[in-house]
Amino acid sequence: xxxxxxxxxxxxxxxxxxxLFVCTAALRNPFLETDPFIxxxxxxxxxxxxxxxxxxxxxxxxxxxxxxxxxxxxxPLGTLNHWAGNIRSVAKSxxxxxxxxxxxxxxxxxxxxxxxxxxxxxxxxxxxGLFDPIVLAARSLALSVLPAGSYSxxxxxPLSYLLFSPQAHFRQGFLLGLLLILIxxxxxxxTRFWCRALCPLGALLGLVSRWSILGLEKNxxxxxxxxxCLLHCQGGDDPIPGAHWRKxxxxxxxxxxxxxxxxxxxxxxxxxxSASATAPNLIRRKLLxxxxxxxxAVPLLRANTGLDAEPHxxxxxxxxxxxxxxxxxxxxxxxxxxxxxxxxxxxxxLAEAGWEGIWTPVLAPRIGYCEPACTLCGQxxxxxxxxxxxxxEKGWAGTAAHPIRLGTAFYDRGRCLPWAMATECIVCEEWCxxxxxxxxxxxxxxxxxxxxAKQIQxxxxxxxxxVGCGACEFACPVKGEPAIHVTSVxxxxxxxxxxxxxxxxxxxxxxxxxxxxPGWTKSGETRQFDPAGLWKYIDGDxxxxxxxxxxxxxxxxxxxxxxxxxxxxxxxxxxxxxxRAFFESEPAVxxxxxxxxxxxxxxxQSLTFRRAAFFVRLVAYQDTPQTAPAxxxxxxxxxxxxxATNAITES
Amino acid sequence: xxxxxxxxxxxxxxxxxxxxxxxxxRAAAPxxxxxxxxxxxxxxxxxxxxxxxxxxxxLDRAVQSFYAADSPLAxxxxxxxxxxxxxxxxxxxxxRGAATSTVLVExxxxxxxxxxxxxxxIVVWDRLNSDLESAGFQPASRKxxxxxxxxxxxxxxxxxxxFGSAGSLLSNTLTKTCDxxxxxxxxxxxxxxxxxxxxKNVFGAIHNPNKYHVNAGNPYIADVNMFPAIRQKIRLxxxxxxxxxxxxxxxxxxxxxxxxxxxxxxRDPVALDxxxxxxxxxxxxxxxxxxxxxxxxxxxxxxxxxxxxxRLGTNDPQRIDLVKV
Numbered sequence: 001x002x003x004x005x006x007x008x009x010x011x012x013x014x015x016x017x018x019x020l021f022v023c024t025a026a027l028r029n030p031f032l033e034t035d036p037f038i039x040x041x042x043x044x045x046x047x048x049x050x051x052x053x054x055x056x057x058x059x060x061x062x063x064x065x066x067x068x069x070x071x072x073x074x075x076p077l078g079t080l081n082h083w084a085g086n087i088r089s090v091a092k093s094x095x096x097x098x099x100x101x102x103x104x105x106x107x108x109x110x111x112x113x114x115x116x117x118x119x120x121x122x123x124x125x126x127x128x129g130l131f132d133p134i135v136l137a138a139r140s141l142a143l144s145v146l147p148a149g150s151y152s153x154x155x156x157x158p159l160s161y162l163l164f165s166p167q168a169h170f171r172q173g174f175l176l177g178l179l180l181i182l183i184x185x186x187x188x189x190x191t192r193f194w195c196r197a198l199c200p201l202g203a204l205l206g207l208v209s210r211w212s213i214l215g216l217e218k219n220x221x222x223x224x225x226x227x228x229c230l231l232h233c234q235g236g237d238d239p240i241p242g243a244h245w246r247k248x249x250x251x252x253x254x255x256x257x258x259x260x261x262x263x264x265x266x267x268x269x270x271x272x273x274s275a276s277a278t279a280p281n282l283i284r285r286k287l288l289x290x291x292x293x294x295x296x297a298v299p300l301l302r303a304n305t306g307l308d309a310e311p312h313x314x315x316x317x318x319x320x321x322x323x324x325x326x327x328x329x330x331x332x333x334x335x336x337x338x339x340x341x342x343x344x345x346x347x348x349x350l351a352e353a354g355w356e357g358i359w360t361p362v363l364a365p366r367i368g369y370c371e372p373a374c375t376l377c378g379q380x381x382x383x384x385x386x387x388x389x390x391x392x393e394k395g396w397a398g399t400a401a402h403p404i405r406l407g408t409a410f411y412d413r414g415r416c417l418p419w420a421m422a423t424e425c426i427v428c429e430e431w432c433x434x435x436x437x438x439x440x441x442x443x444x445x446x447x448x449x450x451x452x453a454k455q456i457q458x459x460x461x462x463x464x465x466x467v468g469c470g471a472c473e474f475a476c477p478v479k480g481e482p483a484i485h486v487t488s489v490x491x492x493x494x495x496x497x498x499x500x501x502x503x504x505x506x507x508x509x510x511x512x513x514x515x516x517x518p519g520w521t522k523s524g525e526t527r528q529f530d531p532a533g534l535w536k537y538i539d540g541d542x543x544x545x546x547x548x549x550x551x552x553x554x555x556x557x558x559x560x561x562x563x564x565x566x567x568x569x570x571x572x573x574x575x576x577x578x579x580r581a582f583f584e585s586e587p588a589v590x591x592x593x594x595x596x597x598x599x600x601x602x603x604x605q606s607l608t609f610r611r612a613a614f615f616v617r618l619v620a621y622q623d624t625p626q627t628a629p630a631x632x633x634x635x636x637x638x639x640x641x642x643x644a645t646n647a648i649t650e651s
Numbered sequence: 652x653x654x655x656x657x658x659x660x661x662x663x664x665x666x667x668x669x670x671x672x673x674x675x676x677r678a679a680a681p682x683x684x685x686x687x688x689x690x691x692x693x694x695x696x697x698x699x700x701x702x703x704x705x706x707x708x709x710l711d712r713a714v715q716s717f718y719a720a721d722s723p724l725a726x727x728x729x730x731x732x733x734x735x736x737x738x739x740x741x742x743x744x745x746x747r748g749a750a751t752s753t754v755l756v757e758x759x760x761x762x763x764x765x766x767x768x769x770x771x772x773i774v775v776w777d778r779l780n781s782d783l784e785s786a787g788f789q790p791a792s793r794k795x796x797x798x799x800x801x802x803x804x805x806x807x808x809x810x811x812x813x814f815g816s817a818g819s820l821l822s823n824t825l826t827k828t829c830d831x832x833x834x835x836x837x838x839x840x841x842x843x844x845x846x847x848x849x850x851k852n853v854f855g856a857i858h859n860p861n862k863y864h865v866n867a868g869n870p871y872i873a874d875v876n877m878f879p880a881i882r883q884k885i886r887l888x889x890x891x892x893x894x895x896x897x898x899x900x901x902x903x904x905x906x907x908x909x910x911x912x913x914x915x916x917x918r919d920p921v922a923l924d925x926x927x928x929x930x931x932x933x934x935x936x937x938x939x940x941x942x943x944x945x946x947x948x949x950x951x952x953x954x955x956x957x958x959x960x961x962r963l964g965t966n967d968p969q970r971i972d973l974v975k976v
Contacts, residue, residue: 424816426862443865455866535861536779538745541842541902543864567746587898589939590906603906619903621747 003254003267007072011079018076022141022339029336031076031134032382034058036208037114037201038135038332041128042383044121045329052383060208067209071195071202072234072251077133077183078195078202082234082253084184085191092188100190101233103246107196111280112290114203119294124325125301126383127356129332133199136180139359142339143170143348144177168344169367172359176348196236196249203280206248210278214252215271216245222264229256229265239265244277298356306354311497313487315352316363316468318377319370319404320389323493324353330385333359337377337386343368345470346377363406365470365486370406372396372433372469396434396467407468408490408499409438409461416483418458422448428472428484429459436533438465439472443543462532463490463499510570510614510641511556517637519630523565524557548582548615549574560630566620568638576612583610594632597639607631611642683972684922684965689713690913690975694893700754701893701912707758709914713889714762716976717916724765730886731831733767736774738829738884742837742852742891743777743786748903750786751835751891755914759833759889760797775799776824778855800824807858815960817874819857821881831886834920838892838911838927840900844868845943845950847901848927849888849920850963853881867948873956876920876963888923890915897934909934921956921964922971928953 039052117128150167186193232255239256345368395403417425432439441457476482534542573579591601600609711723720726741751780801807820836852854860863871898907917923956963
């Protein structure tokens, strides 16, 4: 087996592996993790020792010995370019083909470009990721080629059964596909133009390869000047006799070795050929220009609006994304998060994140919403722009004190069916995934267009609970512009992109502990309910409390000397007047007043009292001679607790 | 004289007349909905738990009477076949005191097993495991014994059931696990819907009961009962009226509870609800409380359930065959 055959097998193998990682959700793409250019970019941009630097040694160390083997044997975009370059074209026929594979001075452009991108990284922008070949291939395949393939399969009649997932749609999918096609089409003119002239990773590896110990040996005596070694040369590295072989350009494709009819070309370690140029041919002035261009690019990009000034309201980042500056320093636009998003909610940005943020991920709630239990974007992000969060840290399904917020939803009451058209609709509330729900309903009497009075439920949003997942906007049945839309304001990652709201009310426990009342043991945990979730505790009766303006309800069970079990409910009403009205609305038949707080009555087996804005109910399950006095002692302990806390003044 | 001109009774005319008369008679006298009220005044004199043996006897009496069977066992065998999974839809939301009695549920479980239904095919269920626990049931999912499941652990299906103004996801326990359901509500007042009995108890089978309390639950309660899985699977309602509550429901309010010491059994949920409502109204009047109509919480959903759009049963006292045993 020749080295060329081995190289071909390697290309097929690695391209297959790459495709597998692109097609498989939840698998971190090791090609991205080990990409040295990404590693350097992130290390410079974050000014930190980046984990990827270690992994990139898997590429860099072999490059030190072998040269740019990665470009010829592994790089998936290189392989695609290689295959495209093999397609016959008029521009590369006959002598022009040989001429096109000679080294050209413009091939040095990629080094200046690399320096420009690294300079931009040093100033805090990972925009260089846009041009990384691995990133480019991953992004193009995921956002353009695969969706197009899904569409084709879905419309391929019997073959449609092969389609195991619904087709995703991505903004700019066409543009990204066109860009890939353009890069591949350039091969019709010049073989691997991208790799020779533009690729920053190729340039980096070219710089490192100057120390490689593997070199080309040309046997001038055997050469018949047939130039066949140039026919399929991938790097434009001049393997022909009489010219300097350019180590930093060679992809080790082994075509020259295989094509030489005289077997006059071979690679060997520590070769002693004198006709080679180990370092790229760079001009200092151009190097400085490259650095200056990169250094100027970042301030220029940030002179634009969209980052600090006038951030786009739809710049809704994935959950656990770092704050915007750190995010831009890490996000390489690989689209891994966009690819794995199960609801198709993440989309490549165009204008939402400013010029610098092009193709970074943003949530598009009209297309999809952020699934509460999903953590895939964090799992696959190769650079930590989205940290590896857990569902518990996301905190949407439970009662996490500080859930990750992507933004906040706002109603457009001019379009909302219950508000604008007296039509029943509770879809947004149904879809709201938080617990308790951020969207709650209030009954209202409205008049329809025919003048009929009708009772419907109108939705409201509690911004303290909204996490900006976009489910409400996604599900809103109002076509066109939705009646509810999510903006990034309130996102957890930004201390400034906030509206003046009090988040996470202070946790209080007005219920006495064991021993606070003689003989009483607290036998269950305190459960707390807000108005929207009160129905979970007292379904059916909750409305009575809601009408009275209940703000919060706490409940717990107690046991008195193993003879009486009781449940205590403390309701904080909107005002002392509301508590009084509620207290007085309950029938007093069969009760007698007891001296406690503002007003209290006992029914023997139960006791109710009010204090300021609190309404308290104690209910015992056993009717014993001790029940009534025991309940009274527990009520007094509750009263002491309510007095001791500053809850009353708070209310 | 030819046959064609003979003006007399032909065999065809006779049969037609007879058939027509039978149909007319059937239409004129529709079958009554039987509601059995079984009571045992000595069952529960105080707020202590009722005695198991007495509850079992009361239950037997009620079910045997309802099915007019020769023996209690024969009656129980009419409810479900041995290979069927029977769900017992209890009412636990308000916790002990205002929930379906565990003693009654144990008695039903015992009789079902004697009727040939293995323990593994009996499922006690309600909305939440925590609700079940608060009412004294122990959630259990082992399949070799009677299961006790909240919908929060069994989950809800993905198919939206829709009727009228109601649209809900249904409990997997109802739709996937159970072949038949015995509805076990409690006789009690409801602060919004007026009363909560057989019709209202199915709110524990849907994922969004909080949506349907608007307008005193009318027409939502009737609409939810029209969901095919609910309408078709509920074979019998046994309303726990051992302890009943005439005010302050559905939460447990001991000051407005009393020992009714009985059970209401019916297949027609509307007839049972109407009967139970009247019992509660009488008790309210006796205790000096205003009627539900005066308080603007008359359970209008009962009439809606009986209307021509629903036909879930009858709320016409003339068409209710009330049997007291």
